[in-house]
Amino acid sequence: MDPLHDWDRGQIFAVVCFYFGLAPQKEQPPTGTLGSLLKQVVGGLEEIPEEIAEALRDQKKVTSGRELRLPDIAKMFQTISASQLTLICIDALDECVPEYRLKLLDSLREIVPKPPVARIFATGEPHILDEIEKRLAGRGGVLSAGASKDDIIRYIRAGRSMDTTPEAMDSGLELGISKNILETISEMYVGAGALGNLL
Numbered sequence: 001m002d003p004l005h006d007w008d009r010g011q012i013f014a015v016v017c018f019y020f021g022l023a024p025q026k027e028q029p030p031t032g033t034l035g036s037l038l039k040q041v042v043g044g045l046e047e048i049p050e051e052i053a054e055a056l057r058d059q060k061k062v063t064s065g066r067e068l069r070l071p072d073i074a075k076m077f078q079t080i081s082a083s084q085l086t087l088i089c090i091d092a093l094d095e096c097v098p099e100y101r102l103k104l105l106d107s108l109r110e111i112v113p114k115p116p117v118a119r120i121f122a123t124g125e126p127h128i129l130d131e132i133e134k135r136l137a138g139r140g141g142v143l144s145a146g147a148s149k150d151d152i153i154r155y156i157r158a159g160r161s162m163d164t165t166p167e168a169m170d171s172g173l174e175l176g177i178s179k180n181i182l183e184t185i186s187e188m189y190v191g192a193g194a195l196g197n198l199l
Helices: 030-043 050-063 070-081 098-111 126-135 149-161 171-184
Strands: 013-019 085-091 118-124 140-145 188-193
Touching: 013 030, 030 070, 030 085, 030 098, 050 070, 070 085, 070 098, 070 118, 098 126, 118 126, 149 171
Parallel strands: 013 085, 085 118
Antiparallel strands: 118 188, 140 188
């Protein structure tokens, strides 16, 4: 993520990330996911916009500290990202609970079209591609990214060179492992759901 943070030092630039691959986050509700992203954006501001500070105070009074609703979070996101370039990165989106994933994508669709400076970059398995295209209404492109045979073999050999017990694997076993991985690996896609060009 460092290259993204350093991309353009001349602009007000926010990069926020969420990774669904970690076990505790697999069951993360969309309010928690979007709330985490919003917290990252707000945490990077020198000053919280009064509109957001007031909305948070009002929410706390009305609901006795209950979680914000998705529309509230989306509105706050729109307010902040209207004034600064915001890149929302979501990794392993396919590992989000399907029902939650649809709600999250719907909320992201609400965030992206309004301010011209918000972008979404998401990764996941191909089986959720239709969901992304439908929910984000085709406002982005999809890039395929898969490991080549040579990449996998190089990775296994690099791991083997670091092995403290190299005698445990001969070249035949290494070849068998490589072949098995190549037969079972599924292609990953990288989807950029954004209006216009990514950044």
